[in-house]
Amino acid sequence: MKKLIERITEEAAKAFEKAGYDSSYARVTVSNRPDLCEYQCNGAMAAKKAYQKAPLLIAEDVAAAMDGSEVCEEVTAVKPGFINIKIAKPFLAEYLQQMYEDERLSSELSSEPKTIIVDYGGPNVAKPLHVGHLRSAIIGESLKRMGRFLGHRMIGDVHLGDWGLQMGLIITELKERKPELPYFDESFEGEYPSEAPFTISELEEIYPAASARSKEDEDYRERALAATHELQEGRRGYMALWNHIMTVSVNDLKENYKKLDVEFDLWKKESDAQPYIPEMIQRMKEEGFAYEDQGALVVDVKEETDSKEIPPCMLLKSDGASLYTTTDLATIVERMKLFQPDEILYVVDKRQELHFIQVFRCARKTGLVKPDTKLSFLGFGTMNGKDGKPFKTREGGVMRLENLIRDIDQEMYRKIVENKSVKDTDAEKTAEMVGLSAIKYGDLSNQASKDYVFDTERFTSFEGNTGPYILYTIVRIKSILARYVEEGGSLQGNVLMPAASDSEKALMLETARFNSVVDNAFEEKAPHKICSYIYELSNDFNRFYHETKILTEENSGQKASWILLLDLVRRVLEECTGLLGFSAPERM
Structure with a gap:
């Protein structure tokens, strides 16, 4: 199923051609002025030079050519040459109807599925997991889930430190x-x-x-x-x-x-790479890549375009001992032999960037990977306390991850019990589900490369841009759907009618963006884009909910239409939270 923006772009392309202009100028984007329009095209300004014509005149020609389109209900040209587009309500309703009937919610599997290894654990054995391990685990898990949803073969490897x-x-x-x-x-x-x-x-x-x-x-x-x-x-x-x-x-x-609801396909260890080291070292020597420098064995990896010094990649210390660099290179050898991946993605602290620059360059220079194998580094920032320094216990030590999870769960339990919305027997399990959303959403809603402040009070709030707010929205929708069924309604066979209000249309437009958002978030390795999307979708739903008397609507066809829309929003929200690595309880 094509993305909504692709359908609008097709209409714009036909209009550009009909008006006598090249269709390549018909690039459509989501409007940055939603008060004026829903989508926009700035191609007329780009076409100015080629056609020696005022952008506004080009825009007017294109807008006129789009008149009568079943996709757009209003197309206007405004100075200096913007083309503002509003989507036709019947077309939008039909698009969402198809989306509802599609078990994948309009998202297509990749036409070129890849094998991608995600290295996203990295703990050392014999040490407890601490908060420093949090980001790698949940960012990597989310990317793995996104990739699988889109049809890629995602292989998650914990890569344990066990040999030092x-x-x-x-x-x-x-x-x-x-x-x-x-x-x-x-x-x-x-x-x-x-x-x-x-x-x-x-x-x-x-x-x-x-x-x-x-x-x-x-x-x-x-x-x-x-x-x-x-x-x-x-x-x-x-x-x-x-x-x-x-x-x-x-x-x-x-x-x-x-x-943390994090699973690995492989529990590989540094020691697993050891058998590959001798042959790898020998080949690098024989082929002239590795040489001795002050007793150590190194490979030069600097490039002419480097703006800063990139030291040689050290393979063996002067005493013959191997290093992390050696193990990481040997692990690449093992991964290429066992899986022939199209990409190896490392989700690690951004402070390790130089290390991975050296490793990647050495792997390429010495032919450990095929020319088209992608080696990717997603460096994440630090999780800090309110003081702006790395997150610590009250005593100043590094906090164990299980203690952080326990503290968040206890805070969520306290709030849920205060709300008296869940039976005591269910409150503990519900608190764990909501607590996990607070931790994961609190982390993932930030751009991975940036440091962020872990604020327990804010992250556990049921209001604002938080995991509990998203789950509360899902639970609210579930409650409405359950009441509709209890009153004799059915979720089967409903037909979505064109939007009856501005808030309903806004909700429908946001819902329709699902496939674009997931594709873009995975392509850019950016789970925070899914967080932003479901926050906006939740806001649009709650606005619509407060303005609309859904269950007391006397027109049964209109009520059934709204119920279908709510069920679709629920499915989209739950699919997204699943990609982020958490799920919603039945009640909160």
């Missing part, structure tokens, strides 16, 4: 505390215990303790580095401990991501 110094630190600290464990006895040849020698709580205490000690005790740090090296060399006891760490940590991570 933190493993050596944990092993060293555990050896200090429990030296009797068989994992540290190199002569031990039996079966290691199937049960981990620590709980997740103990593991999460061990790492920061070890990390702090390593910064003050050089001997301890050297032992941790040695343990890391022995692990990476495959020491049997350390590998068994590593497996315990992975099992305990990943199970906990899955529980926390589940609370």
Whole structure:
């Protein structure tokens, strides 16, 4: 089903040709002056030079040629050469009727579906998720959902950090505390215990303790580095401990991501890329890309057009150890071998931009990816507190993600209980659903690259540009539809009539933009555009609702038409919230 703006553009193109002008000038946009018109075309001004004619005269010719169009009810030319367009109400009603009857709500699947890997987790094992992991998880999840809705093969990868110094630190600290464990006895040849020698709580205490000690005790740090090296060399006891760490940590991570309704198709780890490193390094050496510089192995990635210094991409340190750069490049090798993706998208902190510039350039220069494989970096800004600094606990520490979710859920529960609109037995589940909308919408409504202030009070409000406001609108529509059915009405077989008021037409026009918005939001990797859309759609619905006595309307055909429109708005809102990663309860 064509987008509404495409249908209007077609009409404008026919009119330009009919008036004797090239149809390429017939580009139509949503009006930036909705008080004057709904859509506009500025092509007459662009055509001025080619036809040596005043833009207003060209616009008048085109407006006259559009007279009688079934798509437009009013087309006017205004100085200095704008073409203002208002959509015909019968055409708009028919368009929305078709949209209602389409299970995809007028959105077409991509004609060129792609395989896209989204790298959007990035937590380190043995550490709890904290608020710094929030943005990657929910931005990446939304983009994955959008891509799937549009027909692309989206593969979400958590990409766990599991192979660095933190493993050596944990092993060293555990050896200090429990030296009797068989994992540290190199002569031990039996079966290691199937049960981990620590709980997740103990593991999460061990790492920061070890990390702090390593910064003050050089001997301890050297032992941790040695343990890391022995692990990476495959020491049997350390590998068994590593497996315990992975099992305990990943199970906990899955529980926390589940609370965010975030799912990954792949639980790949840095260690999965290790087997690819030796061959990759060897090939880069043989083909003349990699060379030694002060003992380290590097690849030059600077380009003549660079306005700032881009350092060489380091593959191995002088002691032969690999780095994040090495692992990321080897991960690209693995992804190309296993999935042959058309695009690999990294959703990470924008402060890592230089790292990914180096990685992407090195991957291209050395042929790790095909020439047409797209490597994309979506760098997100920082989630800050009201003081403008990175979000912290009241004590000044980094807040655990599960604690943030708990605090938001408790605030939503308090508000829902105060409203007395939900039974006590349902209030807790409802609070979790609405709380998730507060967190996700509060984050996603901001442009990803920008820092933003996480304001609990504002984000949990039922008024304004918030997730709870969007859900409240959906619940209000559900309530009206339920009452209509209770009173004997049916949601089947209704016919949408032309708009009976300005507020109804505004609601219909906004509803019709759904397919354009989703396509554009995915193309620009911008979930905030879907947030803006459903906020405007919710506002238009609530304006229409307050001006219209829907259920007491005596004309049954008009009432049925309004009910169809409300059901369509509900479906659009719920589809959009699903793409953002949250859903609405039945009551609030």
